[in-house]
Amino acid sequence: MRMQQWDTEDVETVAGVVRLLRRAAELSWYKADRGGSRSPHQLFAIGVDAAADEAANLLPRRVRLEGPTPVGHNPAQLLASAEQLLRRICTSDPPSPLRALHSRVSELIWEANSGADA
């Protein structure tokens, strides 16, 4: 499947992923900034930022990304929700940027649950 072949539902799903990742990034930065100078949490937050940017760049510019702020205050849970949505559209032969995003989000979940951000 190519990204050009996405239907409205797929596009909405990726837009939902963007919102989840952006909210996760916002919460991660809140924690990193509270950690003061040299906070190791900034590494995780930059990772979530990059994932959110990659997800947003999967969509054409005309797609509106505005929407309700996802509920939740735990970046790991928001990442897990994003991963579930991505899994739904990463079925047979997904485009490589989408596959890369899926694996990046999976790695971030692992980091969130096992590393300094656990």
Add this chain to the structure above:
Amino acid sequence: MPTRDRRTVGELLADSDSLARETLLDRSADHSAAMVRTWGQVVDAAARLWAVLPPAAPVRRSEPDLMPRLRQMANGIAASTSAGHWPGPGATDQQLLQIAHNLSRARILVERYGGDVQPTTADVRGDIAAARARIMHTLYVAAHGTALAITEHAKDLQDQLQMDTRRRRPMAQRPSSHEIKAAQALSIRFGVFEQLVGAYVAAHPVTPAVLAEIRPVPQASRLQSVLASWDIQAHRTIVANPDAADLVRVSRIQALIASATAVVSEAAASQGIVDRQVVQRTIPLLDETQVAWSQVARRWAELTSPESRVDPLLVRAASEVRATVVATASNPTGWATPDEIAGRVDLTRAMSALHLNMASSLDVAYLTRDIAATSPTLTAPARQIAMRAQGEAEIAAGQGNTEFEGMTWATERQIAANQLIPLPTPARLGLIKATDHVIASCNRAVAAAAPLEPSESAEIRQPVRAPAIRRSHQVPKMPPQEPAPRGPQR
């Protein structure tokens, strides 16, 4: 009819180098504006020539290419020059123009006749290395000459302003503080340029004995390559009408680099590679720089909207920096221990790459400030920015500035719909102030770290395993004809 230029590539490069040295002889403040205006042409001509020269060493062994980084920095200076308060449009500098002309002529010769040159023998490789060394040395000396001329000019303006203030001359006839600040900023940015190119010049000095000598080129470390690519991409994105989201990412990565520099510096000090006292003085300043960049990132984040997108190439470069910092200086529980870091990377070269990036981040900070100060298209969602503008207006009122009293920043309708509105003046001033703080802290950190300033040259000059980083208060032994560490000599 002008006579045909029959000079060889070597003669053209030697003439360029000589002209660059003349900028030091005749460093009049009056020439500074013209020199700044012409700088972009010189670097552009040098970069084009650089691109057509065959490699002096096999690609896999070569260090990261510095020229694209210098070119982006020159583009940034050109963008600030046309947008800022000084120097603005006007005459160009004939000496620098002649250098640009020489380099362009050399490129035409290489393109026309250099196709058959294969860098297979030591002699040919030596020739190419010598040509590259000449080009970099020309840029180094000319950047230094320009920086000195600008510094003189800024000083003249300050003296003039003081005199005019004493004599109570009309404001319109005095030099403006904006002009002085713009000149001072450009002087620092040329200093950064000089510092970057200085690392290359120190490793490839232009001396008769060395020009034909083939030196072992250290293999590029991942950190060096990634930071060089980041620097280039950050400059490219910033000079190409960036979104606020781009500036958030740039600021966050610069903050991360400041943190990584502190962590790696501590590791280097614990291994006895650098002076512990200098590191102890530098680390609080690096921390301050990290906090200042983070603060700027939060300010730019207020200007983003849900529709903001980050330049995909910037995202890729940022991801690379993050992955490399993780591999170099972190473990699953936080920052890696000094022993872990020492086991993973060559600390000398890691320090070199990080400190060079700290210096070039000053230029990134200046570019960011230019956008904050001059970009007419900055907008922000009404709710957040109206609050920010009000907060800044109240701070200004607390300091006696009542200019913004009674003003509102967004209509009720704009706030209800959270529309994008042009950035209110107090919010813009707050953004500029935050960036000024980055510039000041970064400047202090770079100055404090100067005694640590590692140079690949030391490593190359001393193949034995001697400490490659200069320790505090040690004067490096330089051959008489080599450039001094803080600036070229005639």
